[in-house]
Every structure is written in C-alpha cells, then in structure tokens.
Amino acid sequence: MTPDAGAAVTPVADAAVRLERSPFERRALRSLLLTTATWAAAIVAAVPLVSVLYMLIVRGGARLSHAVFVELPPAGFEMGGGFGNAIVGTAVMVGLGAIIAIPLGVLAAVFLAELGPTSRLAQAARFATKTLTGLPSVLAGVFAYAAVVLATGTYSAPAGGLALAVLMLPTVILTAEEAIKAVPKITRDAAFGMGCTRSQVVSKVLLPTALPGILTGVMLAVARAAGETAPLLFTALFSSYWLFDGLRPQLMQPTASLAVLIYNFSGMPFDNQIELAWTASLVLVLMVLVINVLSRLLGQRRA
Amino acid sequence: MRFSAHLERSRAMLRATDRRPAADSPTVSGPPSNWDYTVDRVFRGLARTATWLVLLLLVAILWEIGSKATVGMAHHGLGVLVSTTWDVGRQQFGVLPHIWGTLYSSLLALAIGGFFGITMAIFLTQDFLPPRIAQVFRTIVELLAAIPSVVYGLWGLFVLVPAMRPVADWMFARLGWIPFFGTTLSGPGLAPASLVLAIMILPTVAAVSQDALRLVPYRVKEAAYGMGATRWEAILKVMLPAASTGIFGALVLGFGRALGETMALAMLIGNSNQITLSLFAPANTLAALLALNFPEAGPREVEVLMYAALVLLAITLVVNLLGEVIMTRSARRLAAR
Amino acid sequence: MKRWLTALVLGLCIISPSSVAQSDDALRLTGSGATFPFPLYAAWFKTFGQKHRGVTVDYQGKGSGAGIQDLINRTVDFAASDAAMTDEQMAKVPGGVQLLPMTAGEIVIGYNLPGNPKALKLPREVYASIFLGKTTKWSDAKLKAANPGVNLPDLDITVVRRADSSGTTFVFTNHLAAVSEEWAKGPGVGTTVNWPKSDKFVASPKNDGVTATVKQTPGAIGYIEYAFAKFAKVEMALLQNKAGQYVAPGGEGGPAALASVQMPPNLRAWVPDPEAPKAYPIATYTWMLFYKSNKDPKKAAALREMVDYCLTEGQKLSVQMGYIPLPDNVVGVVRKAAATIQ
Numbered sequence: 001m002t003p004d005a006g007a008a009v010t011p012v013a014d015a016a017v018r019l020e021r022s023p024f025e026r027r028a029l030r031s032l033l034l035t036t037a038t039w040a041a042a043i044v045a046a047v048p049l050v051s052v053l054y055m056l057i058v059r060g061g062a063r064l065s066h067a068v069f070v071e072l073p074p075a076g077f078e079m080g081g082g083f084g085n086a087i088v089g090t091a092v093m094v095g096l097g098a099i100i101a102i103p104l105g106v107l108a109a110v111f112l113a114e115l116g117p118t119s120r121l122a123q124a125a126r127f128a129t130k131t132l133t134g135l136p137s138v139l140a141g142v143f144a145y146a147a148v149v150l151a152t153g154t155y156s157a158p159a160g161g162l163a164l165a166v167l168m169l170p171t172v173i174l175t176a177e178e179a180i181k182a183v184p185k186i187t188r189d190a191a192f193g194m195g196c197t198r199s200q201v202v203s204k205v206l207l208p209t210a211l212p213g214i215l216t217g218v219m220l221a222v223a224r225a226a227g228e229t230a231p232l233l234f235t236a237l238f239s240s241y242w243l244f245d246g247l248r249p250q251l252m253q254p255t256a257s258l259a260v261l262i263y264n265f266s267g268m269p270f271d272n273q274i275e276l277a278w279t280a281s282l283v284l285v286l287m288v289l290v291i292n293v294l295s296r297l298l299g300q301r302r303a
Numbered sequence: 304m305r306f307s308a309h310l311e312r313s314r315a316m317l318r319a320t321d322r323r324p325a326a327d328s329p330t331v332s333g334p335p336s337n338w339d340y341t342v343d344r345v346f347r348g349l350a351r352t353a354t355w356l357v358l359l360l361l362v363a364i365l366w367e368i369g370s371k372a373t374v375g376m377a378h379h380g381l382g383v384l385v386s387t388t389w390d391v392g393r394q395q396f397g398v399l400p401h402i403w404g405t406l407y408s409s410l411l412a413l414a415i416g417g418f419f420g421i422t423m424a425i426f427l428t429q430d431f432l433p434p435r436i437a438q439v440f441r442t443i444v445e446l447l448a449a450i451p452s453v454v455y456g457l458w459g460l461f462v463l464v465p466a467m468r469p470v471a472d473w474m475f476a477r478l479g480w481i482p483f484f485g486t487t488l489s490g491p492g493l494a495p496a497s498l499v500l501a502i503m504i505l506p507t508v509a510a511v512s513q514d515a516l517r518l519v520p521y522r523v524k525e526a527a528y529g530m531g532a533t534r535w536e537a538i539l540k541v542m543l544p545a546a547s548t549g550i551f552g553a554l555v556l557g558f559g560r561a562l563g564e565t566m567a568l569a570m571l572i573g574n575s576n577q578i579t580l581s582l583f584a585p586a587n588t589l590a591a592l593l594a595l596n597f598p599e600a601g602p603r604e605v606e607v608l609m610y611a612a613l614v615l616l617a618i619t620l621v622v623n624l625l626g627e628v629i630m631t632r633s634a635r636r637l638a639a640r
Numbered sequence: 641m642k643r644w645l646t647a648l649v650l651g652l653c654i655i656s657p658s659s660v661a662q663s664d665d666a667l668r669l670t671g672s673g674a675t676f677p678f679p680l681y682a683a684w685f686k687t688f689g690q691k692h693r694g695v696t697v698d699y700q701g702k703g704s705g706a707g708i709q710d711l712i713n714r715t716v717d718f719a720a721s722d723a724a725m726t727d728e729q730m731a732k733v734p735g736g737v738q739l740l741p742m743t744a745g746e747i748v749i750g751y752n753l754p755g756n757p758k759a760l761k762l763p764r765e766v767y768a769s770i771f772l773g774k775t776t777k778w779s780d781a782k783l784k785a786a787n788p789g790v791n792l793p794d795l796d797i798t799v800v801r802r803a804d805s806s807g808t809t810f811v812f813t814n815h816l817a818a819v820s821e822e823w824a825k826g827p828g829v830g831t832t833v834n835w836p837k838s839d840k841f842v843a844s845p846k847n848d849g850v851t852a853t854v855k856q857t858p859g860a861i862g863y864i865e866y867a868f869a870k871f872a873k874v875e876m877a878l879l880q881n882k883a884g885q886y887v888a889p890g891g892e893g894g895p896a897a898l899a900s901v902q903m904p905p906n907l908r909a910w911v912p913d914p915e916a917p918k919a920y921p922i923a924t925y926t927w928m929l930f931y932k933s934n935k936d937p938k939k940a941a942a943l944r945e946m947v948d949y950c951l952t953e954g955q956k957l958s959v960q961m962g963y964i965p966l967p968d969n970v971v972g973v974v975r976k977a978a979a980t981i982q
Contacts, residue, residue, distance in 0.1 A: 133559025134619030599705025
C-alpha cells in the first residue's frame with residue numbers, strides 16, 4: 001500500500017516526527033467531523049426503528065399472556081382468544097421452508113464459491129440468484145400454487161413451505177457465497193496441503209470458518225419468510241383450528257400462520273382482533289429472536 | 304489389504320485431521336482413501352445438483368410467468384409498456400406509471416436505506432461502541448428484519464404520515480415551485496412509501512454489511528494505522544474497499560427487497576396511476592399492482608399481470624447488471640492505483 | 641449437540657409422512673372469497689363448528705374473484721362473492737354451481753371533516769360528481785345548499801377508493817352508474833375501474849385500509865362497508881335516494897332497499913338504485929357459491945346443514961354485526977335452492 005499521493009517525503013532530520021496529531025490539522029478535522037456525522041446518522045436511523053419497536057412492544061405487549069399461546073382465534077364479537085395454532089403453523093411452514101432452502105442454498109453457495117466459481121454453470125446460477133432477489137412475494141406464492149396446490153388439489157402446509165423456500169433461497173446463497181469466499185486463502189491451502197479432498201476442505205475447514213456469515217444470511221432469510229403474507233394466502237390459506245390432531249399433524253390442509261392472522265385481524269373492525277394482531281406481531285419478532293440467539297449459541301466455534 | 308483395515312486406516316487419518324493429535328498417534332496425514340474419494344465425488348455431485356436446481360427454479364418460475372405473459376404480449380403488444388391507462392372494463396392496460404413508481408420508490412429507498420445501513424454497519428463494527436454493546440445492537444438490527452411488512456405498513460399509516468404532514472405542508476408552501484414538492488400530501492404517497500421502504504431494507508443492508516466489514520482481517524486496518532492514516536482514512540480508503548463485494552451484495556439484497564415489497568407499499572403508495580415527480584403525490588408500483596389485482600383477476604387480466612411481473616424481473620436484472628458494471632469499473636480503478 | 645439435533649430432525653421426517661395419509665375423523669370444509677362478509681361468516685362458522693361436533697369450517701377472505709377462481713380450480717369446498725358470478729364464470733365450474741344469497745350489507749360514504757359535523761347530507765348529483773372528480777372542494781355551492789347549518793371549510797376533497805379489485809367497488813360503481821350517466825360512460829362498472837386521474841384520488845387496500853386513510857386525512861371521503869364504518873366510528877353521510885329522501889345507513893333503509901327488489905329464479909338480484917321512499921340507496925346481497933355435484937356425499941350433507949344453520953340461527957347475528965338480515969321470503973327461496981347441493 002502506497003502512502004497518500006501528495007505526502008511529501010520528509011527528510012531524515014524530521015524523522016523525530018510528532019506521533020500525536022493536532023485536531024485542527026485538516027485530515028484529523030475531517031476524521032472528527034465524519035465521526036460526528038456518523039453518530040448523528042446512526043441516531044437518525046435509529047429513531048424510526050426504535051419507534052416501530054416501541055409501537056410493537058407497547059401495543060403488542062398489552063395482550064401478551066399465556067392464553068395467547070393455547071387458545072384458538074376468536075371470531076366476530078368474541079372476547080379473548082389467542083392464536084396458538086398460528087404459532088404452530090408458522091413454525092412448521094418456516095421450518096419446512098428452511099429444510100428446503102438451507103441445504104440447497106449452502107450447497108449451491110459452496111459450488112459457486114469453491115468448487116466451480118468460474119464455470120458457466122456458476123455464472124448462470126449467480127445471475128439467477130440475483131434476479132430472484134427481486135421476485136415479488138406474490139409470485140413465489142403463485143408459483144407454489146401452480147406447482148403444489150393445483151397438483152394436490154388442496155391448500156396445504158408444504159405448499160406454503162415451498163413458497164417460503166423460494167423467498168429464502170437467494171438471501172442464503174448470496175450471503176453464504178460471500179462468507180465462504182472470505183475465508184483466508186492460507187487456511188484453505190493448508191488444508192489441501194494436509195491431503196484433504198475438496199469436500200473435506202469444504203466441510204472441515206471452509207464451512208466451519210464461514211459459519212457466522214452463513215448464519216447471518218440464514219437468520220435474515222428466516223426472519224423475512226416468517227413475516228410474509230402474500231405467498232401464504234395463495235398456498236396455505238388459513239385455518240381457525242389446530243394443525244395437530246392429537247399427535248399427528250394434518251399437513252395437507254389449510255394451515256394457520258401468524259402473518260396471515262395479522263393480515264386478517266388488522267383488517268377487522270373489532271378492537272379485540274386488532275389488539276391480537278399487534279400481539280401476534282410481537283410474538284413473531286420474539287420467535288425470531290429466540291431462533292437467532294439459539295443459532296448463535298449453536299454456531300459458536302468451540303475454541 | 305482387507306477392506307476393513309483400509310476403512311480403519313482412513314478413519315484414523317480423518318481423526319488426525321479433526322482434533323489435535325494425541326501424543327502417541329501419528330501426526331503425518333496420508334493421501335485420501337477410496338472411501339474419501341467416494342464421499343468427495345458424492346458431495347461435489349450434490350453441490351453441482353443444488354446449483355442446477357437453483358437455475359431450474361428460475362427457469363420454472365420464468366416458464367410459469369412467461370407462458371401467460373407471452374399471451375398477454377401477443378394480445379396487447381409493447382404498447383402496455385408506454386400506456387398509462389389501466390382499465391379492466393375496456394381491456395386497456397398500461398404499466399408505465401407503475402414502472403416509474405417502482406424505479407422512483409426503490410431507488411430512493413436504496414439511496415436512503417443503503418446509506419444509513421452502511422453507516423450503521425460502520426458504526427457498529429469500527430469500534431465506535433464498546434464491543435458488548437455493539438453486539439447487542441447488532442442482534443437488534445438483525446431482529447428488525449423479522450418485523451412483518453404489514454406492521455411497517457400500519458406504522459407508516461398511523462405514525463409516519465401524520466408526522467410528515469406538517470413538514471410536507473411547510474415544504475409545499477415554501478418550496479412548492481420545485482417539482483419534487485409540487486403537491487400537497489394527500490395521505491399515502493411516494494414519500495411515506497419510500498421512507499418506509501428505506502426503513503425496511505435498512506436492517507438487511509446493515510446486517511450483511513456488518514458481516515462483510517467484520518470479515519476483513521484486523522491486520523489490514525492496523526497496517527493502515529501503522530502508516531499514519533486517521534481513523535476515517537482507514538475506514539474509507541482501506542476497510543470499505545476491502546469489504547466492497549460484501550457491501551455490494553448487501554445493496555443487491557436490499558434493492559431486491561425494495562423492488563419486491565408488496566404489502567407495506569400497497570398500504571402507503573396511494574395506488575394512483577399517474578406519473579409525477581412530486582414526492583408527496585400518490586403513485587403505484589408493479590409489485591403492488593400484482594398483489595392487489597391478482598386475487599380477483601380474470602384470465603385476461605392475469606395475462607397482463609404476468610406481463611407486468613416479467614417487466615419487474617427485467618428491471619431487477621437491468622439494475623443488477625448496471626450495478627455490477629459500476630462495481631467492476633471501480634474495482635479496476637482501485638487496483639490500478 | 642449436533643447428534644441430538646440430527647436425531648430430532650430425522651425423527652420428524654419419519655413421523656410426518658405417516659401422518660400425511662390422514663383419517664377423516666373430523667370433516668373439514670374449506671371456503672374462500674369475499675372479504676365484505678368475512679367478520680360475519682367467521683362468527684357463523686365458529687358457532688356452527690361448536691354446535692356440530694365432527695365438522696369444522698374454515699373461511700379465508702381473499703377477494704370475490706379469488707374465491708371464484710378457487711371454486712373453478714376445485715381447491716375449496718365452497719366460495720363466497722359479493723358480485724355473484726357471471727354466466728361465463730358459472731359455465732367453468734365442473735358439475736355446475738349453485739349461488740345462494742346468505743346475507744346483505746350496505747355501503748356507506750364516510751367522511752372526515754374538521755369539527756366532525758354529523759349527518760352530512762349528500763345529494764345524488766353531488767356525490768356522483770365528487771367521485772367523478774368534478775366537485776373538488778368541500779365549500780362547493782351545492783354542498784352548502786344541502787347542509788345549511790354546517791360550517792363547510794374551504795378544504796380540498798380527497799377521494800379515497802379501493803386499491804385492490806373488490807366486490808365492494810363493483811357494487812358501488814354499479815350504483816353510481818345507475819345514478820349518473822356520465823359515470824356509466826366514463827369509469828363504468830367493475831371490481832376495478834379507471835378512476836379519474838387526479839392527485840386528490842388516493843387508494844388503499846381493503847375496507848380497513850380505506851377506513852384508516854379516511855380517518856387519517858382531513859377532508860377525505862370514501863366508500864366503506866357499513867360494519868367497518870360503524871365500528872371504526874367514521875362519520876357516515878346521509879344519501880339522497882331516488883325518491884329524493886335523505887336516508888341514513890344502518891336503520892330501516894337496508895331492509896327497505898332489499899324488499900323493493902324481487903328475487904329472480906337464478907337468485908342473482910341486484911339493487912343498484914332502489915325506488916322505495918325509505919330505502920338506503922347502496923345495498924347489496926352477498927352470495928355463497930356451492931358445487932352442485934360434490935365429490936363426497938358426507939361433505940355435501942354437511943354443507944347443506946351449514947346453509948340451514950346460516951339461514952336460521954345465523955341471521956340473528958347479522959344485525960348485531962352490521963349486516964342486513966335476509967327478508968323472510970328470500971330465506972324460503974334459498975332454503976329450497978339449497979337442496980341442489982349434492
């Protein structure tokens with residue numbers, strides 16, 4: 001790295017250079033101003049985010065109670081009620097989406113970053129992934145509708161899972177690819193030097209090192225999928241009843257989800273339902289928080 | 304050698320690469336065994352299949368959309384792209400206002416959300432805060448990506464629009480001659496929608512940029528300091544370029560989200576089919592058009608909606624390509640220095 | 641830890657396929673369609689499920705057109721629509737479709753004015769021209785003439801309409817077309833129409849979106865389903881009907897409007913502009929759509945029981961929730977027609 005263009009070569013006599021910087025020197029001043037500006041920008045950016053969180057916590061927290069987790073959605077003028085079935089439904093459908101999207105996405109990212117980065121297949125797949133990032137969630141729902149709902153003749157949880165997987169995939173691939181590419185070459189070459197096959201390099205060295213970055217992508221994808229309404233309206237519809245009939249899940253039936261519940265209830269003219277909609281939003285965010293914390297704990301590399 | 308002995312030897316070698324070797328076991332690694340080769344081939348085959356599946360997914364979606372879109376294109380031709388009337392009754396369709404609205408709102412949201420997101424990422428990773436607090440805020444930022452878009456829409460409607468109204472009225476009164484402030488705020492409009500979009504993509508951009516910045520080895524920054532750079536020179540001239548591909552990826556994800564966002568935008572954009580420069584006027588976007596009209600659309604309307612969807616995907620593609628060109632140009636300039 | 645997790649995942653994989661092949665201990669009926677009657681239907685189906693053990697009914701409001709599509713694709717057991725069905729759509733349903741009007745509702749014109757004046761009177765030509773974009777200020781002479789005691793400010797009228805395709809828009813535009821020739825020739829009738837291009841026309845999705853926007857925007861006016869306006873406490877205008885009288889929504893105006901129209905044999909009755917002196921001008925039936933030939937006779941029997949319930953017990957809930965109960969003669973006709981659900 002060359003020094004800044006324009007810095008004069010100081011003669012040896014001035015080598016006893018001041019190691020301190022006067023804050024009014026132009027470069028130092030610029031740095032100070034930028035720091036102040038960054039603080040200001042961070043606070044400005046934080047204000048709306050805090051406002052949203054505040055609204056969520058205040059309005060949602062009002063009805064947060066045990067009843068919300070075990071009762072079924074109320075109708076019309078009914079008081080009380082909860083959305084336990086929607087919580088289960090969201091967990092199941094996001095889980096199904098994750099089971100499809102995470103292995104597929106990470107394997108594809110491995111190929112794109114490590115196993116065949118310059119091949120035509122890789123270039124085409126990167127192009128496909130970037131195009132898919134802009135796919136409106138409605139279209140993911142329409143696609144899953146045509147692929148699963150029309151084929152099976154019923155709205156179902158797996159259809160919802162597929163739609164969510166389509167939405168999660170681009171995020172997982174893009175972030176995982178970046179994370180794997182960022183592993184220092186030295187580490188990679190050392191593993192090869194020890195006689196590992198390419199997949200051993202990937203599974204024993206690259207993936208564990210890139211795990212935090214991959215997890216960020218997975219968390220973002222899961223967070224977004226949990227909050228999407230439009231694709232679920234086309235694939236899983238909604239249900240006011242439990243997904244589990246005793247111990248067996250009834251997967252091939254319309255399934256409740258928190259996102260569709262919020263969509264329905266926030267649009268009804270009854271106060272009870274509107275309050276429950278806010279509580280459902282809060283519960284959704286809390287669920288994602290729990291998954292986030294758990295995955296960070298699991299993914300921490302044991303020293 | 305018998306197969307079981309072979310297996311035992313390769314297992315021992317794998318164990319040797321796994322953990323620190325015990326004092327009495329051999330530390331020399333050997334070449335991979337047959338089993339290792341098989342696993343390797345299977346794994347590489349799986350990775351290749353996965354990549355093909357991703358490609359096939361796009362093809363399947365394009366097929367699904369394209370098969371109806373081409374019928375729509377045959378019926379209505381390219382005029383749809385430049386017409387401004389959307390009249391189902393008379394079967395006249397035009398998506399120019401929607402294209403305009405999509406580009407205007409998404410680019411504005413990307414500019415604001417991208418700028419603040421990257422700033423937030425720099426703020427949280429470059430030692431402006433004690434590490435523990437920075438970690439807590441980093442988790443909070445990731446969490447904000449989980450808030451359902453319906454909630455952002457409601458927040459925008461109940462908090463942002465009323466808060467913006469006095470500001471907008473003042474700007475219209477004083478600066479109304481500038482076309483950007485040329486109308487009064489009629490409630491939902493471009494400005495509230497773009498601001499809410501920016502807030503929605505901020506967590507995504509911030510989270511991915513955070514990771515990109517943290518992946519740059521600390522040595523690089525220390526080297527810059529060692530050469531006498533100020534804090535910000537180190538950040539702007541060294542860290543950001545090193546993390547540039549990651550940050551670019553963050554912007555791609557954020558922009559994609561902005562383009563495809565439906566629910567919050569449907570509530571806040573005003574859904575008016577007009578082309579206007581004014582930030583306070585209502586507008587319309589392709590994604591909102593799809594989301595709002597698709598459920599009730601008859602077969603002929605569905606064709607045109609699929610046509611619009613194809614246009615949206617084309618826009619994503621074009622802007623991504625442009626972005627990549629800019630990236631390679633600036634990377635080349637940096638490398639040439 | 642990893643092994644534990646893998647075992648859990650494998651366990652779930654083993655359990656799930658065995659449960660996909662399910663037993664029908666409980667009969668589950670699924671319906672989708674109009675959002676206009678959604679609150680009422682949700683209440684009906686819940687109490688029906690409680691009274692008839694072994695049958696559960698799920699209904700999701702996604703729009704009349706979406707419901708009709710589902711019916712055509714055979715992905716639901718029944719559907720609901722505010723705009724009935726066109727002959728073209730009916731022909732596409734495999735095995736034939738039976739339309740049954742289940743309830744009715746009113747569409748009100750809500751407004752938001754500073755000072756909250758109650759019971760604003762809107763003459764026929766005035767409200768038509770407001771929605772045509774011709775009358776643009778609240779201080780317009782005709783409005784002042786119809787409301788002598790009210791202080792109407794010199795504020796721009798912001799018209800709030802539906803952003804999504806909806807049966808509510810269909811009914812409202814149907815009425816406007818009957819009232820104003822200019823409307824019939826201009827935007828016309830439909831679930832979405834070509835609204836006048838103006839900055840002062842904003843759109844919001846769904847009834848609650850329009851309600852929220854009207855409540856938030858001073859000087860706004862919009863068309864909303866009665867229950868939403870009532871429970872959100874939006875001020876509702878008195879509309880001038882064909883006989884020249886100003887009628888308020890929510891009272892006897894609705895039943896009077898329905899009574900003025902004969903139910904035709906195909907059960908598709910429209911009330912675009914009722915003539916009765918006490919009738920409220922904008923009222924509509926809303927229909928449930930059933931297959932004439934269901935694949936499962938048990939489901940058909942359950943559907944007939946459901947219809948019976950809605951026509952008897954269910955009607956008692958209608959008024960409370962802001963809908964119009966079906967006139968008695970209509971109930972009789974619908975009951976007979978329900979026998980065709982096999």
